[in-house]
Amino acid sequence: MKVVIEAFDKETELLVLEVEVKSSHVEAVAQVLGLSDDDLQFLLGGAGGFDVSTDQAKAIEQIINEKFFSPRYDYQLGTS
Numbered sequence: 001m002k003v004v005i006e007a008f009d010k011e012t013e014l015l016v017l018e019v020e021v022k023s024s025h026v027e028a029v030a031q032v033l034g035l036s037d038d039d040l041q042f043l044l045g046g047a048g049g050f051d052v053s054t055d056q057a058k059a060i061e062q063i064i065n066e067k068f069f070s071p072r073y074d075y076q077l078g079t080s
Contacts (some may be wrong), residue, residue: 001046003029003052005060007073016078018066018080032059033077049078 003026007017021029030040033050043050052060052075061067069075 001044001079003043004078005052005057005068006049006076006078007068007070008076010074012074016073017068019064019066020075020080021064025064028063029060029077032056032063043077043079046079049076051075052077 003023005019005021007019009016017047026044027040028044033052033056035043035050038039039050054069054071057069057075062067071072
């Protein structure tokens with residue numbers, strides 16, 4: 001199982017993009033989202049997802065060194 005940023009089209013709510021978060025970046029991304037240790041374990045267990053704001057998405061881009069943000073999408077941190 002891998003941790004991913006999921007992008008959903010704001011109009012159709014369809015998943016349009018998944019960006020993998022390498023395991024070496026998961027803790028830094030969790031800090032950006034303000035996740036507790038319990039939240040992180042919940043995520044790594046494959047359950048649920050966490051909403052990602054515009055500012056958080058831009059911070060995550062810096063951490064993972066990959067551009068993915070577009071204002072056309074809503075974002076969540078989840079697993080795949």
